Amino acid sequence: MTKTKPLLGFWGLWNISFGFFGIQVGFALQGANVSRIFQTLGAPVDDLAILWIAGPVTGLLVQPLIGHYSDRTWGRLGRRRPYFLAGAILSTLALVAMPNAGVLWIAAGLLWVLDASINVSMEPFRAFVGDMLDERQRTRGYAFQTIFIGAGAVLASTAPWFLTRVVGLSNVAAPGEIPITVRYAFYLGAAMLLFTVLWTVLTSREYSPDEMAAFDNTPRQTVPHASAAPSVRQGAIWAVTGAVIVAGVALLGLDKPLYILGFGLLAFGSAQIVNRWRLAANADRLLNHILSDLNAMPPTMRRLAVIQFLSWFAMFILFIYATPVVAAYQFGATDPATQAYNDGADWVGLLFGVYNGVAALWAFAIPAIAARIGALRLHAINLVAGGLGFASVALIRDPHLLLLSMVGVGMAWSSILTVPYSILCGSLPSTKLGVYMGLFNIFIVLPQLVVSTVMGSLARHLYPHAQGTAFLIAGAFMAAAAVASLRLERDPVARAAA
Template sequence: MKKLPKLSFWQIWNVSFGFLGIQMGFALQSANVSRILSNLGADLHALPLFWIAAPLMGLIVQPIVGSASDRTWNRFGRRGPYILGGAIVAAISMFLMPNASVVVSVMPVLLFGLFMFALMDGSFNITMQPFRALVADMTPSEQRNLGYSTQSFLINAGAVLGSILPFILTNVLNIANTSDPGTVAPSVIWSFYIGGSILLLSVIWTVLRTKEYPPEEYAEYKGLDQTKETDPRYKGFIGFFRLLRITPKTMLQLAIVQFFSWFALYIMWVYTTPAVSQHVWGEAIGESASQGAQDAGDWVGILFAGYSLFAALFSTQMSKLANQLGRKTVYSITLLIGGIAYISTLFFQGGDMVHLNLLFTQVDVPSSAVMWMIPMIGIGIAWAGILAMPYAILSESIPADKMGVFMGIFNFTIAGPQILSGLVAGSILKYFFDGEAIFMLVIAGVSMILGAISVFFVKTNN
């Protein structure tokens, strides 16, 4: 078996560069979809049900795309066609999502908003899944930590840009961040236009600058027998379920960790905006949201940019730490820090308005809003670990000829806990916490700590 050649840093960079734009789009979705759906008329307690569309699309799309990309080869490569195709649909979806109110004569505006949310997230998944497999395809084992850490850095750099974009448009370019009932603020609309464009351009860069190995060469590097027919037992719909029976044990053990960490992340994405609005600004959100609630929504973009920035910075050192301490140790510590950070948000409430200089603009916010940046450090560290360590661990236990499909199946461990969270979170908020969203972040913290403990039950030599 030929040894897979090492890549230069910039080759590794190009392999994942498209993730910069994808995560920019995903960050805009994470920070603004609750706000968009609320402005279009969604009830606070129903938001988790709307958000189920995101993991449900991932649950359906990623295994299919992963399996198909394992068997694909054309002028754009093995993973490239899916990365590019998904990016085109994602960009179109981002252009349409904030304009749901325009089609009110065709279908109910909220239904259209939900449909575009599902389409947007589904196309994100089409694009994201091959990126995970592409790193494993292109990097030798000794560069795997660097490959996924670089991917984590680019993901979070894109998230920073996506998270702060509505805030910059409002406070630097003076684009309005308020809207009439049933419509979306212009700052959010233009953010989605810009984000969709950058997403498409960055993915095109990866597709054009990354030369995937042809099937024969790939087989030599991975020790595969090109003359051997694909096992017919694993073909088709029934074959997919047979494939589940040979799922690597490492994946099953990581699934427990993934359950707790992604349950927590889903809660954060759904409830940070109402939590900040209620707990810091003392304002409710909804179809007729006040100026304070809209300002809170903009500030959540800054907070999400903060945790993404801290994640990007931590990602630059994570590969070294994983090489020194081991992947499992780094993974567990990052989740523990994140869990403590979620719980700490409970202690930052209200306060007098303070004048804040953000270099590119100046704003007045409650004093506790500034303090919320402290837990964002811990959440960013956890996010960096979640984006890199499980994939680095998993890639060592997956057969090379099934890398795409198993990476897609692994998405079950991401989508499943989010779907469950979407089904139960609204009831928990309503019946246990009387609509106080801040306590949902405490629940997220407890879940993340349980994930940190679960890491030690994962059996691996790394």
């Protein structure tokens, strides 16, 4: 007989999610300030997207690997907690180093280190909530996690603004130097990240493999079979598509960042072909497991992946372009060394704090509203609100009115961090929760990869003097995600999991 997991009280929910507060502090510092750091060190606005390539590439590689191994780990610290701790230590060091880089290529390299380290900690946290909570508490558990995400992001995003307006530190530095407010914000974030992750590591006790097996009657999966792998034809299609993109860049003189997308598709298709051949020969390797699991995703997960792709495409536009667009549109400045530009950059930090604060508050209401109207219907409403918020950024010229825009963005962000994970967790076997959470996050990093390689080219050729157009594109993607969410309501597994 399958046992049910005991329900956790307030402090139990607090302990298993508190580490995400610090992780989000680091993630939000990165999101709100890295474009500012890059531009201060000499990067033109058209190059920001490609410099941000670290995020999608490290997420694409790290998260499935960490998910796969965390499913199979057990030691003194448990199953997921060793990864929390290792990632937190590396993230702390990267946060301290980032604002002291001094040279653009060093800052770009540190972004790779920081993003990879945050991914090492972040990915197991999603599976950790699924491990620790009964299905009756999953929506509440992910909402609790969203509250900490929002609170951490508010602290991080508003820190430079607070240090300037309240503490009285200068937000302007000599050309090529990072303002002291940004440096102090990163130091504060490093301390908070390490402290909160240590809190979760030391106050939580994970269920043993035998206990997890008693909670789940899903058969354990071991060696994948060739039938679970993509066909050679599928792999060839991806590989040929990538080769065509690479050839197009070389022959037609297209933007070089598209090489990354082309070579990425070529490598993915080639890996699928190799995986098929190895499985036919009964090979049992890490690549075999991950690619076969990717191909064998449950139908509900595939539909959720489309929603995630569309909504995260919009969010990554915000992360990359908020600072240059707000500085140019609402503050009339494009030079990072000017007071007006840095005032605009500080205002972006405040805007990020507002949308994350809204997300944290809205997360309190999501479980109750979802129970009344349905989680997927609520998700669609939130995504529409986010789409309107994004589109308005390109149309508004008063920076104070952008606070209203961020209310819609915050509602969408709260839902993005809660609803899909609650539904996904209820539709997956516990023995594969880590790897499938990691694979699910591919559909977060893939849109980041597309934005990083394509949006710069679009900006240069289609709207070189209207960077705010990117926010209209973001609004359209949010609206498409809302439509996909309503269509998922027809899925009986999704409705049951919600």
